[in-house]
Amino acid sequence: MPQTPPFTEQLGPSGYQNSYQTTEDSRAGLCYQDNNLVSGSLEALIQHLVPTVEYFPDRTYIFTFLLSSRLFIHPYELMSRVCYLCMEQQRLSDAHTDETQVRNLAPRMVQLLTEWTETFPYDFKDERMMCSLKQLTQRLANGDQQVYRKAVVQMSQGLLRRLTVLSQYEEALSKINATAAEQLTAVKVKPQVTIHKDLLSICSDPFTVAQQLTHIELERLGYIGPEEFVQAFVQMDPLDNDTSCVRVHQRTNTLEAYVEWFNRLSYLVATEICMSVKKKQRVRVIEFFIDVARECFNIGNFNSLMAIISGMNMSPVSRLKKTWSKVKMAKYDILEHQMDPSNNFYNYRTALKGATQRSITANSNREKIVIPFFSLLIKDIYFLNQGCVNRLQNGHVNFKKFWELAKQVSEFMTWKKVECPFEKDRRILQYVLTAPVFTEDDLYLASYDSEGPENNMEKDRWRTLRSTLLTPA
Structure with missing residues (x-):
């Protein structure tokens, strides 16, 4: 897994108002506030990334700039600029360059490239990135620097391994989705056939099911690249020289898959709830999922918790009043209170903060698990991006904003590195990932069949659904 930059509170000012005295390094084109870098020209920021014999950028700066720079420049263009600055300014392209200079600079450049390939490996799916990387590393590994050659080989092998693993993961996702589609098609071909197989018939222990959901969550989180949070915000920058083309980046499907x-x-x-024919069974299924959701909360798996609550709050389920009247609601009410959206999800954010603190001091992977409610995490990052400009009036990149963005993404990077401590149950995983899932119309039809329509609007919808879904094509 990629290493995570150790962000601390002082690394990025929390406010965005220019209420403090700022100082500018006019030579470098960088502006500082309370000794924190807050803005700079794009060219100066790129220069700040490139090591010299005397200088190496802070890891937090490397992460923040590589994360945010794609809003202004293609990764392959940035790599070209880095290579140029390294080769020309350090005179590495000169055949007569002192080998001592190469020897002193090589480990610093290899370290920077290693940070890049470990933390943002998906950038290197672009052949142009790989070409620039190969050219620079070949120059750095020339001469008698055997130790640097070894470091370059290790970096390259690690990158290829990460890209291979990603490719295998995407292929596995395709197979899982294909299996799920086949099973759903099989059900629709014979809609009158009752589905006997359900999750409770495979496992009636809510704790075990919660553990398996956590396996899926952590696996899929682990493949999300930090740049994917920024990728959605990429659009043509008004200060780009090339205004004739639409900015297109190498994309991965891991965030969308999650x-x-x-x-x-x-x-x-x-x-699972709506396909249960008898009310007693529906009550049992609802109470089972309430227990699963509670175990997810205890584990720190807030994403599965919210998904379960969302499923039970869908209209085809919530309208089953006779069923819900028999459900023991105490535990469900507690869960709904924890995930109450009011006050910007205040209760959830409090619980998340507690889980985060627990993970920081934890000694075991079991206590380190923090799986955030992902849609809200994306929403927070979206509003952070929308709420602050990328460029200041003087044309500088608003780096204060990107410190904050990087701090949020860096925290996610810490959470996704946790290895799931629970033993896998292949039967449960296979069922959860591939079992037939009804569409909203299918759910409504099953719901009306379980508890008949209560008003004219529901009766009209029921008749329409029966004629649409149950009439042979």
């Missing part, structure tokens, strides 16, 4: 997983779990919960 959002789809949340939706699948929500619909799976609703499907």
Whole structure:
């Protein structure tokens, strides 16, 4: 897993108002506030990234700039600029350059490139990135610097390994999605056939199911690259020289796949409830998922918790009043209180803060687990991006904003590195990932079949759904 930059409170000012005296290094084109870098020209910030014999950038700066720079410049363009500055300013392209200079600079450049390839490996899916990387590392590894050659080889092998693992993961996701689609098609071909298999028939222990959901969460979190949080905000910068083309970046599907997983779990919960023919069984299924959700909360798996609650709050489920009247609501009310959206999810944020503090002092992976409610995390990052400009009036990059952005993403990077401590149950995982999941219309039809329509609007919808879904094509 990529290493996470150790962010601390003082590394990025929390406010955005220019209420403090600022100082500017006119030579470097960088502006500081209380000894913190707050803005600079893009060129100066790129220069600040490139090591010299006497200087190496702070790891927090490397992470923050590589994360945010893609809002202004393609990663492959940035790599080209880094290579140029390294080769030309350090005269590495000169055949007569003193080998001592190369020897002193090589480990610093290898360290920077290692940080880049470990933390943002998906940038190197672009062949142009790989070409620039190869050219620079070949020059650095020339001569008798055997130790640097070894470091370059290790870096390159590590990068290829990460990209291979990503490719295998994406292939596995495709197979899982194909299996799920096949099973759903099989159900729709014979809609009158009752589905006997359900999650409770596979495992009736809510703690075990919560553990397996945590396995899925941590695996899918682990493949999300930090740059994916920024990628959605990428658009043409008004100060770009090339205004004739649309900015396009190398994309991965890992963030989208994780959002789809949340939706699948929500619909799976609703499907399991609505497909139960008897009221007693529906009550049992609802209470089972309440217990699963409670165990997810105890583990620190807030994303699965919210997905389960969302599934139970879907209209086809919530309208089952006769069923809900038999449910023991005390535990469910506690969970809904914890995930109450009022006051900007104040209760959830308090619980998340507690789980985060626990993870910091934890001695075991079990206590380190923090899986945030992902949609809210994305929303927070989105509003941070929307609430502050990328460029200041003088054309400088608003680096104060990007310290804050990097701090949020860096915290996520810490959470996603935790290895799941629970033993895998292949049967549960296979079922949760591939079992048929009903569409909203299918859920409504099953809901009306369980507890009949209560008013004319529901009766009209029921008749429409029956004629649409149950009539052979």
